Amino acid sequence: MSIAVAVVDASTPGNVGTIARAMKNFGLSELLLVDPPELDEDGEAYGFAGQAREDVLPNAREVSFDELVERYHTVGTTAITNDDERRHVRYPFRTPRELADSLEGVEADTCVVFGRERVGLHNSELERMDEVCTIPASADYPVLNLGQAATIVLYELRTLTVEDHQHPTEIDRAPQSDVVGLHEQWASFVETAGIVEERRQQTRRMFRRLMGRAHPTTREVSTLRGILRRAENRIEHPDRYD
CATH class of the missing domain: 1.10.8 (Helicase, Ruva Protein; domain 3)
Incomplete structure (x- = not known):
C-alpha cells in the first residue's frame, strides 16, 4: 500500500510547505494539489518545507478532485462534528490512531485529503470520500490550523510509513x-x-x-x-x- 497526501484549495503557500515537511518527517513523498496557490521557489512554501523542498514539494502534482476519488481510497479529514448515525456526511469517523490501525495490511493505494484553511472540505466533497478522519480536540476550540492537523494525522500514520530505526523496541537487558x-x-x-x-x-x-x-x-x-x-x-x- 502507498499513502499519498492531497491538499484541496489551500490559500496559504506556507501551509502547503508545512504539510510537505511533515510528509518528509514521516516517510511520505507523494503530494497532490487541487487548485493550489502559486508555489514560488523563493516564497514561503519552500521556506517552510525544510528538506522537503528538495523532493516532496518540487515533485508535487496538480490534480483534479475527480482524479482523487477515482484513483485512490480516499480519507477526508475534518474537525470533530456532532454528527451521529442519523447523519452520514461526516459520520462514522475515525481518529488518526484508529485510521492507522484500520489501514494496517490494506493493499489499496490510499490518499489522505486535507481541505481549506478556513472551512475545510465541503460536505459535497466529504460525501465522495471513502472514510472520514477527525482529530479529537477541546470542545471550546476544536478547529486546528491546516498544517498542524496534517502533522498530527501523518504522525499517527508513521507506523505504516516509517521503519523506526531511531527507537528500537528491543531492550538490551544486562546478562x-x-x-x-x-x-x-x-x-x-x-x-x-x-x-x-x-x-x-x-x-x-x-x-x-x-x-x-x-x-x-x-x-x-x-x-x-x-x-x-x-x-x-x-x-x-x-x-x-x-
Missing part, C-alpha cells in the same frame, strides 16, 4: 549474572546502611521486583553497582571523605 551481582551489591549495601535485619529481606525483595520491571541494561547495572559501592565506602570510612 542475568550481572543482575545477580547487582542484587548482591544491594544486599551488602542494605546491611552496611544499618537496615534492621527483619526488614532486610523485604527491602531486597522490593529491589528485586523493581529491577525485574525495569530490565536494566549492562551500563545501568554497572552504574548502580558503582554508586552502591561508593555509598558503602562512605558509610564505612567517613573520615576519607571529609
